[in-house]
Ligand code: SF4
C-alpha cells in the first residue's frame with residue numbers, strides 16, 4: 001500500500017467513547033505497523049495530517065461541529081472506517097432522540113439559550129462516503145484488528161452481517177426465544193458479538209443493528225405469538241437506530257394477535 005509506515009487516526013463524534021476504548025486497549029498490537037497521527041482521546045500531541053491512510057470514526061453526526069469534523073476527516077482520509085453502532089446506524093441518538101422535536105430536546109437537556117447547534121442524529125454514511133462499516137456496541141476487538149490488517153494490505157475487509165442466531169447455534173446455546181419465551185432479537189440482528197447476551201441466558205436487544213435482509217415481519221409475528229405488544233416490539237427494534245424504512249411493511253400491517261405483556 002505505502003512505502004512509509006501507514007498513518008492512522010481515531011476520532012470521536014457524538015458517542016460514548018466505547019469504540020475509542022476498544023481501539024486504545026488494542027493499539028499496542030498495531031503499533032509496530034502503523035503511526036498514530038491523531039487520537040485526541042488517548043494522546044495530547046496530535047497531528048492533523050493532510051493525508052491519513054486509515055481514519056476510524058466513532059459516534060453519530062448530531063451537532064454541526066460533528067459534521068464539519070467529519071467532512072474534514074473525509075477530505076484527508078484514504079479509508080474511512082465507521083466504528084460502532086452510533087457511526088453505522090445512529091444508535092440511540094437516532095432511535096431515541098429523533099422522536100422528539102430538536103429545539104425542545106436541546107432546551108430540556110442544556111437549558112434555554114444553549115449554544116449547541118444540534119442536528120437530527122444520523123450515521124456517517126448519511127453525510128459522507130464511508131469505506132468500511134464496523135458495527136457493535138462496542139465493536140469487537142478481533143473484528144477491529146482484522147479490518148485494520150485487511151486495509152493495511154490494501155483490501156476492503158469482508159464483514160459478516162449474518163444474524164446473531166448463527167453464532168448462537170455455533171455455541172450450542174439453548175434458544176431463549178423458543179425455550180424461555182424471552183423477546184430475543186437475534187434473528188434480525190447482525191452477528192459479530194459472538195451471541196454475547198443469549199450465551200448468558202438473556203435476550204438479544206439488537207445493539208449491533210440489523211442483519212442482512214432482516215425478516216422483520218416474521219420476527220414481529222413470533223414475538224406477538226409469545227404475547228409481546230407490537231408497539232413495544234417496534235420500540236425495541238428502533239431503539240438502536242435501525243432505519244425506519246425496514247419496518248415500513250410492518251407498520252402498514254398492524255398486529256392481529258392479542259397483547260398480553262410488554263417486551
Ligand atoms: S437465543 Fe436468540 S440469538 Fe440465540 S438462537 Fe434463539 S433467537 Fe437466535
Ligand code: SF4
Pocket residue numbers: 137164189190193194195196197198203204205206207208209
Ligand atoms: S447479543 Fe444482541 S444485544 Fe447482546 S451484544 Fe450481541 S447484538 Fe448486542
